[in-house]
Amino acid sequence: MAVKELYDVIVIGSGPGGLAAAIAAKKAGADDVLIIERDIELGGILLQCIHNGFGVEIFKEDLPGPTYSQRFIKEVRALGIETMLDTMVLDITPLKKVYASSKQHGFVVLEARSIVLAMGCRERTRPMIRIPGTRPSGVYTAGTAQRWTNVEGYLPGKRFVILGSGDIGMIMARRLTFEGAKVERVLEVMPHLTGLTRNYVQCLLDFDIQLQLRHTVKRIIGNDRVEAIESVKVDEKWKPVPGTEEIIPCDTLLLSVGLIPENELSKKAGVLLDPRIGGPIVDDSFQTNVPGIFAAGNVVHVYDLVDWVTEAGYVAGNAAGEYAIKERQKETGSITIQAGDNVRYVVPQMLDKAHLTDKPISLQMRVINPIEDPVWVEAHDGSNLVARKAERYVRPGEMVTLKLRPKHFDDVRKAGTLTISVNPK
Amino acid sequence: MEEKTKLICISCPKGCSLDVTHDGNTILKVENAACKQGYVYAEKEFTDPRRMVASTVKVKGGLHPLVPVYTANPIPKPKIQDLLVELRKVELQAPVTGGDVVLENVFGTGINIITSRDMPAV
Numbered sequence: 150m151a152v153k154e155l156y157d158v159i160v161i162g163s164g165p166g167g168l169a170a171a172i173a174a175k176k177a178g179a180d181d182v183l184i185i186e187r188d189i190e191l192g193g194i195l196l197q198c199i200h201n202g203f204g205v206e207i208f209k210e211d212l213p214g215p216t217y218s219q220r221f222i223k224e225v226r227a228l229g230i231e232t233m234l235d236t237m238v239l240d241i242t243p244l245k246k247v248y249a250s251s252k253q254h255g256f257v258v259l260e261a262r263s264i265v266l267a268m269g270c271r272e273r274t275r276p277m278i279r280i281p282g283t284r285p286s287g288v289y290t291a292g293t294a295q296r297w298t299n300v301e302g303y304l305p306g307k308r309f310v311i312l313g314s315g316d317i318g319m320i321m322a323r324r325l326t327f328e329g330a331k332v333e334r335v336l337e338v339m340p341h342l343t344g345l346t347r348n349y350v351q352c353l354l355d356f357d358i359q360l361q362l363r364h365t366v367k368r369i370i371g372n373d374r375v376e377a378i379e380s381v382k383v384d385e386k387w388k389p390v391p392g393t394e395e396i397i398p399c400d401t402l403l404l405s406v407g408l409i410p411e412n413e414l415s416k417k418a419g420v421l422l423d424p425r426i427g428g429p430i431v432d433d434s435f436q437t438n439v440p441g442i443f444a445a446g447n448v449v450h451v452y453d454l455v456d457w458v459t460e461a462g463y464v465a466g467n468a469a470g471e472y473a474i475k476e477r478q479k480e481t482g483s484i485t486i487q488a489g490d491n492v493r494y495v496v497p498q499m500l501d502k503a504h505l506t507d508k509p510i511s512l513q514m515r516v517i518n519p520i521e522d523p524v525w526v527e528a529h530d531g532s533n534l535v536a537r538k539a540e541r542y543v544r545p546g547e548m549v550t551l552k553l554r555p556k557h558f559d560d561v562r563k564a565g566t567l568t569i570s571v572n573p574k
Numbered sequence: 575m576e577e578k579t580k581l582i583c584i585s586c587p588k589g590c591s592l593d594v595t596h597d598g599n600t601i602l603k604v605e606n607a608a609c610k611q612g613y614v615y616a617e618k619e620f621t622d623p624r625r626m627v628a629s630t631v632k633v634k635g636g637l638h639p640l641v642p643v644y645t646a647n648p649i650p651k652p653k654i655q656d657l658l659v660e661l662r663k664v665e666l667q668a669p670v671t672g673g674d675v676v677l678e679n680v681f682g683t684g685i686n687i688i689t690s691r692d693m694p695a696v
């Protein structure tokens with residue numbers, strides 16, 4: 150794929166939110182839509198969610214994650230949406246420049262008329278919940294274990310304890326049991342289940358996996374590898390109840406203790422976050438405080454159902470597409486070139502904004518009076534200096550040229566009229 | 575003899591708590607179901623409990639070493655372990671197309687095991 154420098158819409162991430170946003174942007178009439186994905190294929194986390202339960206709202210079908218995802222991937226391909234895979238976005242600026250790097254393309258700087266942030270969320274880790282004890286290998290987040298087990302073909306342990314009764318934790322309890330591992334216990338610090346009740350039934354009850362509410366991990370035991378964990382009951386204030394400790398032998402502890410919207414890039418772009426959820430503050434079209442930057446899906450807040458993420462992606466993508474089209478309309482039209490101080494005329498008299506792409510544009514002129522000293526030949530938009538060059542002298546009989554280069558075009562585009570002047574230095 | 579049992583419907587993410595009135599395995603009444611799936615689920619759960627099963631099978635020469643598979647329809651609960659044993663014996667060759675049948679009519683249930691996604695060859 151040849152990388153362009155300017156896109157109508159760039160979507161960061163190709164999970165359900167990003168795929169839906171790209172599709173909606175294209176359907177809204179945006180021409181160049183690009184998805185940037187850091188994995189080697191489109192689809193996001195759904196690819197590792199091989200269990201069914203997806204699509205009940207949108208397709209009225211009960212599909213596995215990869216199947217749900219593939220329907221949107223096929224639509225993305227059919228619509229001719231461009232993709233950059235295995236590519237990491239490093240930075241986004243409020244002016245919608247996107248800095249990215251990949252093996253295939255190297256370091257690239259792209260620009261977009263609008264951006265949809267669809268980076269999803271990430272799992273809370275051991276340091277974030279501060280579990281005491283030693284630091285052996287064998288402590289993983291449930292989603293990481295899910296990726297290894299379902300995509301990469303590694304079983305990360307044989308005897309598991311799972312902390313947290315979120316959906317990923319319960320689904321992994323069943324999945325690991327399917328693969329021959331033993332899940333010794335699921336511990337939940339809250340007095341209630343945090344995932345869906347149906348997952349308690351079909352993932353834990355069906356396989357006699359014990360769930361203990363109001364329990365947590367007091368300590369991790371083991372040097373090179375987890376050897377056991379010490380569990381403890383907690384009271385209403387989450388304080389450990391002395392005398393309720395239990396040593397549970399295991400070789401792996403999985404953490405399913407919550408998800409947090411992933412917004413490192415959003416912050417760099419100047420996007421304001423809602424401190425309660427860690428996701429961007431958005432309007433009803435999912436536009437952030439930065440004009441032209443939208444956010445969709447779990448990057449905003451963590452949804453229960455993927456179908457709702459898709460719906461959010463459609464709304465954000467449609468708005469991003471419309472925004473890009475409006476921007477493009479602003480960019481088209483012409484700019485008047487006006488003769489200013491000591492300039493008799495300039496050719497061309499007008500610039501077509503659509504031509505402000507990658508090639509320099511020459512402005513040719515004649516001066517009114519000769520100046521036998523060094524001068525500045527300048528193009529101004531009102532008081533803003535857009536471009537200038539020096540000449541050692543100017544004479545009416547000798548034509549003067551000022552080149553507008555691509556680096557000037559951002560400023561040129563904003564101007565209604567450019568005034569060209571020649572004055573002594 | 576009329577009995578009451580609580581069941582959690584697993585037909586959709588809502589997870590309705592059903593109050594089932596039954597005489598042995600004969601369902602008399604299902605209360606607190608948000609939709610008619612609740613009745614269907616309760617009846618099935620009493621006579622022939624079934625579950626969707628999702629797992630993976632090995633694939634040679636693909637983008638990943640595994641391809642996810644699932645039961646096209648829920649299979650009887652007692653057959654789950656046997657199915658997992660069968661799936662461990664399967665090895666596909668990439669490229670694989672999503673929806674391909676991996677095991678046909680497993681254990682004579684009429685249910686096929688199908689792949690959940692394409693797996694391109696590399």
